[in-house]
Amino acid sequence: DAKTTQPPSMDCAEGRAANLPCNHSTISGNEYVYWYRQIHSQGPQYIIHGLKNNETNEMASLIITEDRKSSTLILPHATLRDTAVYYCIVRPNQAGTALIFGKGTTLSVSS
Amino acid sequence: GAVVSQHPSWVICKSGTSVKIECRSLDFQATTMFWYRQFPKQSLMLMATSNEGSKATYEQGVEKDKFLINHASLTLSTLTVTSAHPEDSSFYICSAREGRETQYFGPGTRLLVL
Numbered sequence: 388d389a390k391t392t393q394p395p396s397m398d399c400a401e402g403r404a405a406n407l408p409c410n411h412s413t414i415s416g417n418e419y420v421y422w423y424r425q426i427h428s429q430g431p432q433y434i435i436h437g438l439k440n441n442e443t444n445e446m447a448s449l450i451i452t453e454d455r456k457s458s459t460l461i462l463p464h465a466t467l468r469d470t471a472v473y474y475c476i477v478r479p480n481q482a483g484t485a486l487i488f489g490k491g492t493t494l495s496v497s498s
Numbered sequence: 499g500a501v502v503s504q505h506p507s508w509v510i511c512k513s514g515t516s517v518k519i520e521c522r523s524l525d526f527q528a529t530t531m532f533w534y535r536q537f538p539k540q541s542l543m544l545m546a547t548s549n550e551g552s553k554a555t556y557e558q559g560v561e562k563d564k565f566l567i568n569h570a571s572l573t574l575s576t577l578t579v580t581s582a583h584p585e586d587s588s589f590y591i592c593s594a595r596e597g598r599e600t601q602y603f604g605p606g607t608r609l610l611v612l
Binding site for chain 1: 530
């Protein structure tokens with residue numbers, strides 16, 4: 388699986404947009420970009436995923452560069468409850484394959 | 499999203515005893531289930547992958563005789579930690595996936611071995 392690189396930590400003011408970057412320069416053509424987050428002492432929560440087009444859902448937006456070597460997760464209006472570790476993971480969309488977690492980005496949202 | 503439950507949410511046991519953790523997919527058929535563990539201030543580490551009705555595939559360094567995994571149905575997988583020792587104390591998280599669909603995670607089980 389391709390590896391990803393994320394900044395270890397980021398800060399964001401409540402109500403502002405949080406933009407979390409991820410580098411995945413060795414991504415293969417059949418690998419999707421997934422984003423999960425883990426709030427302290429809980430299991431990871433699915434946020435969004437995409438292949439090459441930008442994606443948006445009720446939680447966030449995912450912007451993938453045209454060359455697919457990097458992506459950005461956007462939380463449009465961060466709240467205190469968005470404080471968590473955010474993981475960017477690339478994986479083929481094949482049955483039976485597991486998500487492999489890196490160290491992620493710790494996002495701290497403050498008032 | 500789909501719901502995955504785990505039971506118990508936390509357990510304390512004596513060294514040498516066995517502990518069973520259940521993982522259920524509540525509203526979808528989990529053709530594949532995964533078990534992870536997480537030590538304090540670390541990321542999740544994949545322990546094993548199991549497909550319904552098949553033997554689990556363990557990651558390198560994970561003892562299959564110590565961590566017994568059973569995936570007997572499309573909605574239930576169990577992880578049994580046999581002869582638990584203090585170093586097995588950790589946060590165990592299961593995850594489930596239906597085919598090529600999104601992988602969902604349970605809330606985790608915190609195990610403390612005294």
